[in-house]
Amino acid sequence: MNKFFNALDKIEQQLCVALLMAIVLLVFVAAIMRSFFQPIIWSVEIAQMLFIWLCMLSADLALKQHNHAVVDVLFKRFSLKNQRLLQMFFSVFALGLLAILLVYGMQLFSSNSLRKLGSTDIAYAWVSLAIPVGAGLMIITLVRQMFQLIANKQERK
Numbered sequence: 001m002n003k004f005f006n007a008l009d010k011i012e013q014q015l016c017v018a019l020l021m022a023i024v025l026l027v028f029v030a031a032i033m034r035s036f037f038q039p040i041i042w043s044v045e046i047a048q049m050l051f052i053w054l055c056m057l058s059a060d061l062a063l064k065q066h067n068h069a070v071v072d073v074l075f076k077r078f079s080l081k082n083q084r085l086l087q088m089f090f091s092v093f094a095l096g097l098l099a100i101l102l103v104y105g106m107q108l109f110s111s112n113s114l115r116k117l118g119s120t121d122i123a124y125a126w127v128s129l130a131i132p133v134g135a136g137l138m139i140i141t142l143v144r145q146m147f148q149l150i151a152n153k154q155e156r157k
Helices: 002-035 043-064 080-111 130-155
Strands: none
Touching: 002 043, 043 130, 080 130
16 A cells, blocks of 8 residues: 555656646747747646646645644744644644545536636636645645654554
């Protein structure tokens, strides 16, 4: 099971790098073309779509690496047991919020199948799909972290 998650993590990291490179390249080429009076009219919409996907995927990467904002000064004042309880509480709370985001994101995805992305023929559903995919990945990450937290607690007894 660890091999699967490690492969998923690697794919996610490579996808984030590719998305960022694509955004930078697209914006750069669009700016150059604009200076030659040959604007790429779809560049803004595509760059925004790629950026939304990058945000959702990188939010999961940040969660995996515990890089989200934490009020460490307050958190470190608690005992180790209370820190674990707080961490578990916040994880359960975040799971609830992510589940809501997943459900409503799927509804948004299904309702945007006929809408087009700006001046392109791409369905807006591809933009909307980033929300439930990102929420689903973060749910998987939080559940894994909660199991690790429980396993580490049992190891220290």
